[in-house]
Structures are given as C-alpha cells and as structure tokens.
Amino acid sequence: MxxxxxxxxxxxxxxxxxxxxxxxxxxxxxxxxxxxxxxxxxxxxxxxxxxxxxxxxxxxxxxxxxxxxxxxxxxxxxxxFCLGDTGAMFGHSPEPVARALAAQATRGLTVMLPSEDGVWVARELARRFGLPVWQFALSASDANRFAIRWARALTGHRQILIFNGCYHGTVDDVFVDLVDGKANTRNSLLGQVVDITQTTRSVEFNDLAALESALADGQVACLLAEPVMTNIGMVLPDPGFWDAAQALCRRYGTLLLIDETHTISSGPGGYTQAHGLQPDLLVLGKPVAGGLPCAVYGFSADTAARAEAAKRQAPPGHSGIGTTLTANLLAMAAMRANLAEVMTxxxxxxxxxxxxxxxxxxxxxxxxxxxxxxxxxxxxxxxxxxxxxxxxxxxxxxxxxxxxxxxxxxxxxxxxxxxxxxxxxxxxxxxxxxxxxxxxxxxxxxxxxxxxxxx
Structure with missing residues (x-):
C-alpha cells in the first residue's frame, strides 16, 4: 500500500x-x-x-x-497555475510581447538574416547568465540537441551523461533509464532503432561517487542536467553537490551543459546565477519569448572559441545544427520584449x-x-x-x-x-x-x- x-x-x-x-x-x-x-x-x-x-x-x-x-x-x-508547463511562465500573451509581435508582423516574419533585436537579446542574455556567446533554436529540444552536437564536435568524445529520470525534450540521446543499476532505453520510446545506451550513460542525481565513476575514463563529451530535476517531480541538489559535480567535470574534461528551461523559475538569471554555477553550455527554452516557440543556448568564452574552431576546421556543408526558421524576426522581437519588459x-x-x-x-x-x-x-x-x-x-x-x-x-x-x-x-x-x-x-x-x- x-x-x-x-x-x-x-x-x-x-x-x-x-x-x-x-x-x-x-x-x-x-x-x-x-x-x-x-x-x-x-x-x-x-x-x-x-x-x-x-x-x-x-x-x-x-x-x-x-x-x-x-x-x-x-x-x-x-x-x-500550469501556464503551458512553463511556456507561459510569465503569463499568457504579455502586453509587451503582444505589441512587439503585432509590430513585427507587418515588417517581416523570417528572412534567414540577422536583425538588431538579435544583437540586443544576445547582449542581455550574456548579462543575465554570465555566458558571453549565444545561439538560437526553436525549442529547448533543438537547443539541447544542438548543444550536445557541439560538445561532441569540440571534445571528440561520443558519450554523454544524464541523470536518471531526466527529461530534456525530444532528444533521442536522453531516453535512458537505470534499471537495476544498468542503462536501458526507455520502454515508452517509439520508433527507436539505434541502441542509445552505447553513447549515453546515466547515474542517479546527488550520487557523486557514481558521477565520478561515469566520468573517470575521460570519454564523456558533456553532462546534460537540470540543476534541479523538475520533470519527474522536483528533486533538489544536496548541499555542495553542484560544487563537487562541476569540479569532477573539469577534472575529467567533460563539458557541463545546464538546461534551465524549468529552473528559470529561480530568478532572472536562472538557477545558474542564483547559485553561482559556471556551466560551459546553457539552454533556456519555452518561456524566453513569452510563449512563442523559441530557445537559446549559450557558451562560455573558452567553449565558444573551441566550437568556432571546430566549425571552421570541418569540411564545408551542413553542420546538422540549426533550422531555416531559427532566430526568425518574429521570435527575436518577442524575446527582446519579454526580456526587457516582462522577465524583470x-x-x-x-x-x-x-x-x-x-x-x-x-x-x-x-x-x-x-x-x-x-x-x-x-x-x-x-x-x-x-x-x-x-x-x-x-x-x-x-x-x-x-x-x-x-x-x-x-x-x-x-x-x-x-x-x-x-x-x-x-x-x-x-x-x-x-x-x-x-x-x-x-x-x-x-x-x-x-x-x-x-x-
């Protein structure tokens, strides 16, 4: 019972x-x-x-x-009190965002070229989160997917590490559960044809010994994590957990990728700024544009330099990162209004x-x-x-x-x-x-x- x-x-x-x-x-x-x-x-x-x-x-x-x-x-x-499961965390159709969307709708929706709004938004994200360089996506799922690809590209490692019970959107790599201590592809996953346990490792949140064991061979490109687990019910970090976890990532050459899509509830700069985390990569989705589909992901200075070098050194062609509608004019206008006047x-x-x-x-x-x-x-x-x-x-x-x-x-x-x-x-x-x-x-x-x- x-x-x-x-x-x-x-x-x-x-x-x-x-x-x-x-x-x-x-x-x-x-x-x-x-x-x-x-x-x-x-x-x-x-x-x-x-x-x-x-x-x-x-x-x-x-x-x-x-x-x-x-x-x-x-x-x-x-x-x-659901608020679109965080997508409308700052209320439905905030007035500043609605005004910005109405104004931008007559001035172009998407052109696959940058605008002034993108410059303003990137500067504001850098101020809030402490990561100096940013890119955009249409959802946190895509942002996490792209950030994982960057991490693998610039480290040369195939493995990623997640915490058991996590959810980071529809990213194939994360649908792994621990069953009797062993990684298994999640039973509910439809249409999966590749054994993702070959490239994804999973440990329990708050288990520093297991975390170090998973990182110790130096083959993990990134640890992808919410700083507080929120998608399986809320799981708070033990005191000192993130200080120790960050040190382990640095010791074994693993990039720390923090997903703040839900933990942006912690403050204007998310849990990262509220608690002094120093991630190499950071993702924020759903609420950043006031409910309009949009997401962002940021890079530390060193990670950005390595990522740019990896792209320049790669053969010409599609990187597998980004979509045609990414950073469209409508989303950028909404994000600027939301960050400036709503997420205060x-x-x-x-x-x-x-x-x-x-x-x-x-x-x-x-x-x-x-x-x-x-x-x-x-x-x-x-x-x-x-x-x-x-x-x-x-x-x-x-x-x-x-x-x-x-x-x-x-x-x-x-x-x-x-x-x-x-x-x-x-x-x-x-x-x-x-x-x-x-x-x-x-x-x-x-x-x-x-x-x-x-x-």
Missing amino acids: KTEYRTLDPARLAAVLERERARYVQSNSRSSALAQQASAHLMFGVPLHWMSDWSMPFPLHVDQAKGAHVTDVDGHTYVD DAAYAHMFGLAEQLALGLGQVIERHNLPWCVTRIGARTEFQFTPTPPRNGTQADAILDAALEKNIHLYLLNRGLLITPFHNMMLVCPSTTPADVDRLVSAFASFVEEVVRP
Missing part, C-alpha cells in the same frame, strides 16, 4: 472521482462536441497526443488565455512572494491532516509530493508518483476553476497571479483533502 493510502480513504477517493467526472461532462458540452469532431481528423482527438494526458474525460478546448487566466469554449474561466526583477519578486504563500498554505493543509506528503519549491515553482521528505534522485521521485491520485486531485481543482500541470503536482505563479488566486487554490486543495481523508 502506498504511504498516502494509510491516510486517505480509497472509497471516498473513488466516489469523488466519479462525481467530478460526471460534473465535468455535464459542464462542458461545447468541449465535448469539439472532441467528437476532432476524433475524425486528429490522432487521439488532439493536435498533439500529449494534450490527451490531462485528467478530464475528454479534452478541454480553449477559447482564449490572458495573464493568469484561461477561458474555455463553454465560457468557464480558470486561474492557470520586479516580476520575479512578485512571483517569489506568491510561491512562498502557496507553499506555506499547502504545507499547513498537509500538516493539519497529518498527510505523509511534503512541499518543495524553487523560486516561482511549487510542488506537493506524496512523500514525507523530498526525493533525492530520479528513482525515489518515480516511486512516489501516483497517476491515479494526481488525476483525481487535478480534476477536482479544474472543476473549481483551477488548472495545475497535468503530470505530478507542479504549480507556477506568474506576474498576473494574485494573492487571492493563491488562496483560492489552497482552499480547494484543503477541500479535496477533507473529502478524502480517512474518518
């Missing part, structure tokens, strides 16, 4: 889920009709199969999204205060009902986890996931006008979120708990 079911009543959970499913069906006739129409021409009934992974009996169809709110086609408005110090201060309020409120509910759960937070990102103490690695984080319980909670909240991320229990606040929004989420969470705890 999972720990939480010693506290929660399975019969009550089942009754609540049945009631909430019926309530959703009754309240969302327009979404239901669109779902039926979509089934004829959209695989799984949605434009992207992940959109069917929510807790609803059928997909919720959106009419519009603005600030911290989403309105569906049935006219219901929700306070959004003041916005982060506001979000940190609300995230602290949220974490405190959730923690009080958990304590009041003696639930064996905990609350974890980094900056504007908060999560409640089904364990009394936060997990230390991906294996522990995976063991506490409970999809059935998560979907029950998420649907309960959604029927009360509150959206949180559809996998595990991650919540974000944005500059448009209010203290009243946070209170409303905490109150609904408390109501759910009160309905399902054992009498």
